[in-house]
Amino acid sequence: MQRDAFHLYDTTLRDGSQQEGLNLTVADKLAIARHLDGLGVGFIEGGWPGANPKDTEFFRRALTELDLENAQLTAFGATRRAGTRAADDPQVAALRDSGAGVVTLVAKSHDRHVELALRTTLEENLAMIRDTVSHLRAEGRRVFLDAEHFFDGYRANRAYALEVVRTAAEAGADVIALCDTNGGMLPDELADIVHDVVGTGARVGIHCHDDSGCAVANSLAAVRAGATHVQGCANGYGERSGNANLFTLVGNLQLKRGMDLVSGDQLARMTRIAHAVSEITNVTPSSQQPYVGLSAFAHKAGLHASAIKVDPDLYQHIDPAAVGNDMRMLVSGMAGRASVELKGRELGYDLSGEKAKQVVDRVKELEATGHTFEAADASFELLLREELTGVRQRHFEVESWRTIVERRADGVMVSEATVKLHAKGERIIATGEGNGPVNALDNALRIALGRLYPELATMELVDYKVRILEGSHGTSARTRVLIESSDGAREWGTVGVEDNVIAASWQALEEAVSYGLLNAGYEAG
């Protein structure tokens, strides 16, 4: 598809960043921009330079540090203030001089907002639009207009809303993006309105929010009604219920509506990109996210697992590989024999009927106490081996361990752990320090085993998640810890469930090390 015939427009860095709990640094924004560029989006709205100091900084650094291959950076901002001239308005100047070739102006298109929020006349609002758009065009910038609260405005005063569209288009705005700012629209009504606006001859865009759970459907309906510019945010970020999810939009438009928005290779990066972005934002991604979520193609019910053994297409709406995702078999007591057999095969073991049942029973038992093996393949494998061989992998036998965390009278924080264990016929006592009790335990364990098992030097913990299993009743809560470890070549997950976070961490740590040593070639009895 000709690049400019259809716009895939991302506003993660501007509208998305208004999500509760999301706080991006300039470095974060630059990194996210690179990822989105890798997906092949056409436009990346970088922020509001002039109004937001972090964003002014972002655009400044982008000039030298951001080398986009696919996307164009856009600067977002408001039309000039009432009663001034665009050419004299410092905020407009900031947009003009941001270095971005495209400026997206937000303007009121709902008469009540003009009167109550802007506190000016309907005529002056049109003049603000006309003046600011023409000014930026005259300065050589491409201009898009975000018509704020468009649908509510259209329903309150259709004539004025359309006047806003016409004014902006005549002044030179290439696209008028109709914004469902309150997120209250439903697809049928929205499509009718978009159709009407398309009739004015302006190029129409769509910007939806998910307050009615229909942001994606609304956007698709708008495209069907003639919109050729669609806005969204990575992972559905955004204020309140979020913006339309960019990745779901791409998946649907490309794989279901047959539009060539991005290349096949770019699409196959989407899952990785979605997760990379959530690492940067540090917002836990919803595992249920369409297309890119960890659970999006994870099959659990025993019913489905039997069918999938026959043909994966029977239960999947697309081939997960198209978006870089996987079909995962979850281990769960619910899944029954078929899932466990499949999982065992995935891990390289051949489980027959009776053994599979034994393992399922063991899994059910552990799940009842709060274990989950769904993100802890290594713990599951250790369990499998134990059930199949009758022997628990033990490269070392722990006698006792202890952690001390102290804030001393001089204000200094000290964390220390001591481990006493037996390995290869020796009794070893080691003490480690760290930033906290679990870090100290990890270090103590390494010190204790490092001489006998040099491979431990390449292993490290790369992720650590804590979950309180019974949230209520305070601090005496069953705790589950999931640990992700790596030796540089592969990664593995282990789980620990105990009454407190230290004990749970220890359990997961011990299994992580056992599994690592197993992979390094140490069989143990």
Add this chain to the structure above:
Amino acid sequence: MQRDAFHLYDTTLRDGSQQEGLNLTVADKLAIARHLDGLGVGFIEGGWPGANPKDTEFFRRALTELDLENAQLTAFGATRRAGTRAADDPQVAALRDSGAGVVTLVAKSHDRHVELALRTTLEENLAMIRDTVSHLRAEGRRVFLDAEHFFDGYRANRAYALEVVRTAAEAGADVIALCDTNGGMLPDELADIVHDVVGTGARVGIHCHDDSGCAVANSLAAVRAGATHVQGCANGYGERSGNANLFTLVGNLQLKRGMDLVSGDQLARMTRIAHAVSEITNVTPSSQQPYVGLSAFAHKAGLHASAIKVDPDLYQHIDPAAVGNDMRMLVSGMAGRASVELKGRELGYDLSGEKAKQVVDRVKELEATGHTFEAADASFELLLREELTGVRQRHFEVESWRTIVERRADGVMVSEATVKLHAKGERIIATGEGNGPVNALDNALRIALGRLYPELATMELVDYKVRILEGSHGTSARTRVLIESSDGAREWGTVGVEDNVIAASWQALEEAVSYGLLNAGYEAG
């Protein structure tokens, strides 16, 4: 609306429970059923008795322990096995004898599934449907049919799919629920198909999955096309990307499409019910959930906060009170003076321009280190007071604290904490024990202060959340702890951010106690 004219059908306990990470006990299921009944749903699908032992138990206990006011319990299960008689099939008997007045049978409606998954003929599949439906009707049960993979089946073999619908309806099934089992449909195409099926004269239901992010929109489109029975799950639970979110459906159908599904009072309970259900499932609810999410009406951007001061309706698609939710002002550096003034007013303080700016700056500073005040009103209020009065609330001065967690050689786990502090002119040393280091610290602090501040006896920690702020690089990660405390009458939240979980917990604990004592009437210098 006549109760039976439109069905609001919940499948949280059956389809929803197939979500990754969701493991419900029978007690959990009974509790969830009561909550859903309180919302006013018409039907609660309790599970698959006979196939799933937990579900058999659920139906047994429901007979005496579940006293539903609004909903009818339905039992879910499959049509009889191929080549047998429904009256002889033990699984069908389990459905019949479950005690549920309604049975929902799942049947294949996609020819390929009949051949490859069921491994029988298309004719026999119809016979299985006819026989099982009639048998249950003859036994006095009301029968619904879930037509599995209906849309894919229709697109592959329209005639057969419609034959399945006709067969079930003729045998006495009251509703044929068309299931988009793979979740791949989009609203326009789905509506056309529903319209066609409605034309057969059967009563049509709809059951959608969110793999394309359109489960709610698809369900609304189906209703518009003539479906009078809609299925969903609380909080959008379900396998892969989840089922259609029941709460979003209710919000949209009732408030946007003007349908009287539940009473105004029942609707106003929806937010509380959504959160109560997530407490039971222990799945962290998405704060972005439409209508009922914590963030659904939470306004952040400085822009919007100024407008909201003028008129809340300017930025909200519905009145949050209708669904029992709140308009919340989030505190964030981003929000600017307007939000902080509003928040201060919400808490009872009058902040003028300069002071507001001071507080905003302090908030930005702390946010940069990982603090969030969005769920920690009490910490924010302590900060406010400190900025306004120049004095930090100190009812006690801590000299030092220490925690020890030990797994002894005999296997016993011991957690102990010692606190040394000054209060009301005394130096106090106290040691507490607990299930873990934080519980022990909490106990030590209470022992230390209990005599001087008897009010502490009514205070307790009711929720405790841990979040690792930089997920990567293992165990040496900045940790944020959010604590919720209660004195029986009110609840308050505090936050602590440090390099390890114990230190972060201490910070949040100290603030929780300070705030509690402040509320108990103790001013401190």
